[in-house]
Amino acid sequence: MSLFKKIFSSQKKETLDKGLEKTKSSFFSKLSKAVAGKSKVDDDVLDNLEEVLVTSDVGVNTTLKVIDRIEARVAKDKYMGTEELNTILREEIASLLSETHVGEETDFGIPNTAKPHVIMVVGVNGVGKTTTIGKLAYQFKKQGLKVVLGAADTFRAAAIDQLEVWADRVAVPIVKQSMGSDPASVAFDTLSSAVTQDADVVIIDTAGRLHNKVNLMNELTKVKRVMQKVVGDAPHDVLLVLDGSTGQNAFEQAKEFTKATEVTSLAVTKLDGTAKGGVVIGISDQFQIPVKYIGVGEGIEDLQVFNKYEFVDSFFSGAS
DSSP states (O other): OHHHHHHHHHHHHHHHHHHTHHHHHHHHHHHHHHTTTOSBOOHHHHHHHHHHHHHTTOOHHHHHHHHHHHHHHHHHHSOOBGGGHHHHHHHHHHHHHHHHOOSOOOSSOOOTTSSSEEEEEEOOTTSSHHHHHHHHHHHHHHTTOOEEEEEEOOSOHHHHHHHHHHHHHHTOOEEOOOTTSOHHHHHHHHHHHHHHTTOSEEEEEEOOOOSOHHHHHHHHHHHHHHHTTTSTTOOSEEEEEEEGGGTHHHHHHHHHHHHHSOOOEEEEEOGGGOSOTTHHHHHHHHHTOOEEEEEOSSSTTOEEEOOHHHHHHHHHTTOO
């Protein structure tokens, strides 16, 4: 069994390495130009490094934190060679992520504090929200958990249809109503059904429109309130799905959704198709919300539990 686990985690790590390849290649190409011809870390190198981090979608605030930390180390060590920069960057990014990710999940699982464990999924259309729900359902089911899906994004018929396709594919029950139905009513029915079925996990999809933030806030608040009539402390997790390939736009979406509702965890998708993987570091730091899952490929197994150590290791692997 231990050998199987070892093989499986090495396969996962390989997928992660491959998924971050574009980000890593872009980042280290910029970094090598930033230190070209320099033997020590000085003000010029730090200015160039700042530009590298900002243009790699780490975000301005997080970049300034990283630069401040490196400046402090340069001042303390008096002389620091540019060949040490990768190691220092690696340590400081890991340290930043550690401030948000106190514990570390290694596999898909849920706390055993509530049954059913209710996850409300939020995010704008097109970020991979429904796909993330389907892949999550698959992973939870693989762990031997009983899963029920709720199609509370009743704004678009396509959203209901897409979730139903995933429910069929993963072979888990789905609760739905017709397009235009009250999302809170769908959520109520889903939780009622889940309690009756003695389900372990409920995943509720919600509408992903941001054009009217007041309506979004009211709708999500109502969905929560109605769910609590069935399960008193639901939802136990509000998962915001962000598309990593949109870079700074993902920051804006995170800002709006954290205003609209209390977001407790993040999933960052589509990292394999972009050079903007630095967004994971910036969003995690800026919003102080843990990244729980990352999407590093299109396959059903390519949604991974985010592990800060593996992420930083993959990000810097092969760097000289």
